[in-house]
Amino acid sequence: MTDITTVGVDLAKSVFQIHGVNAEGAIVVRRQLRRSQMLDFFQRLAPCLIGMEACAGAHHWARELGKFGHDVRLMPPSYVKPYVRRGKTDQADAEAICEAVTRPSMRFVAVKSEETQALLMTHKAREFLVRQLTQVTNAIRAHLAEFGIVVPKGVHNVGRLLEAGERADLPTTARMPLRLLADQFFETRDRIDALTKDIRREAEASGAAKRLQTIPGIGPITATALAATLPDTTGFRSSRDLSAWLGLTPKPHSSGGKEKLGRISKMGNRYLRRLLYLGAMGVIAARRRGLPGEDWLWRLLQRKTAKQAAIALANRMARTVWALLRSGTSYDAARAA
Template sequence: MEQPITVGVDLAKSVFQLHGVDAEGAVVLRRQLRRSQVLAFFQNLPPCLVGMEACAGSHHWARALGRFGHDVRLMPPSYVKPYVRRGKTDRADAVAICEAVTRPSMRFVPVKSEETQALLLCHKAREFLVRQLTQVTNAIRAHLGEFGIVVAKGVHNIGRLLEAGDRADLPASARQPLRLLAEQFFQTQEKIGELTREIRREAEASAPAKRLQTIPGVGLITATALVATLPDVMGFRTSRDLSAWLGLTPKPHSSGGKERLGRISKMGNRYLRRLLYLGAMGVITSRRRGQPGEDWLWRILQRKTAKQAAIALANRMARIVWALLRNGTEYEAARAA
């Protein structure tokens, strides 16, 4: 068998499908490997170009195969899908990956280090716990509302709500489940605090995260999430490419020479997009409480709703993030204005 120079790997939980071609494009490798056989196979293979879809476990395999001298490149699955000729099988996916990785116009996903993935794990675990905290809060509020006990909305008012429940004349059978929900609420809140402190320690040791926090609306959580998700912004040619990757640019619907721009595409990293949007809403809320100005944000607020203005501001924040990470500078308010 001739040695392949390009190999497409369709990742899976147990059985991996491989497809390799030589310098002339002829197929020289079609093989299935068990998970335990992958490292031994590539260790005995001469260095070649290896393509994979960016999915669960892909960064681990990219690091592992890279130690053997292979040039491993990760691609977004949506960019590989057009190369699938017919049907949806592991073999067809491997063929498509092998072809897509050689395209000059293909965009690749940078391989993340273990430290970067660990920081992202903190963010994902914290986001999961925040969702759980919201669920527990809604459950407590709904159950006490059945007994006519209602206080103002917000997580910070749960203490008042529980105190009102303790003072109320509730049946004994209702106090036990409410006590358990209250314990889960405070335990989840404590776990979120632990992860937040861990993220704060990472931010204090990261120079890029400190620079990003100088941007209005970008706080501790947003800065560290951006640094961990965007280890190398050089993959984005312009600042608009980054905002488009985050799904903050209008989605075009053009035909017959007529340009039509719709709503934002909402593609890309949903977590980062939400953080930027929330930061932008915070800036707009504080701005409305202050004095009006003559800058572009105030002019937008005169014509658009607060949510529409927040999208525009989040788009601008993403472009500033690109500039700061690319140039290694800090935010300058006068220059931005």
């Protein structure tokens, strides 16, 4: 198998499909490997180009196979799909991956280190707990509303809601589930606070995160998420490419020489897009409290709704993020104006 130059690997939980070709494109190997056989197979293989889809476990295998001298490249699954000739089988997928990884126009996903994945895991765990906190809050509010107990919306008003429930003349059978929900609410909130502290400590230790926090609307959570997800910006030719990757650019639909731009595509990383949007809404809220002016954001708010302006500002923030990560500099408000 010394003549193998390119290998496509279709990842799975237990059984992996391998498709290897030589320099002329002729098939040399096409077989299945169990998880326990993966490292031994590639350790005996001469250094070659290995392609994988950027899915669950891909970064782990890319790091492990890279130790053997292989050039491991990860690709977005949506970019590999057009190379599947016919049918949905593991063999067809591995062959498509083997073909796609050799294309000069293919865009690849940077392999993440264990430290980067650990930080992203903290973000994902925090996001999961925030969703749980919202669910528990809605459950408490809905149950107490059945007894006529209502307070203003917001997580910060849950304490008032629970106090009102304790003072109310509720049936005994309703108090136990209410206390269970209250305990879950406070425990979940404490866990979110603990993860937030870890993220803030990471933001203080990361030079890239410090630079990104100089951009208005970007705090430690957004900065660390961006720095961890975008360790290498060379895959984006321009700042607009990053905005498009985050789904913040209009979706084009052109035909017959007529160009039409629709709504934003909402493709790519939903978590980063939401963080940028929330940061933009915070900047807009602060700007509205200020005096009228001739700056770009104020003029935009005079002719667009707040949400439309937030999307435009998030797009601008993404482009600024690309510039700072690429140049290694901090945000300059005078130049941005």
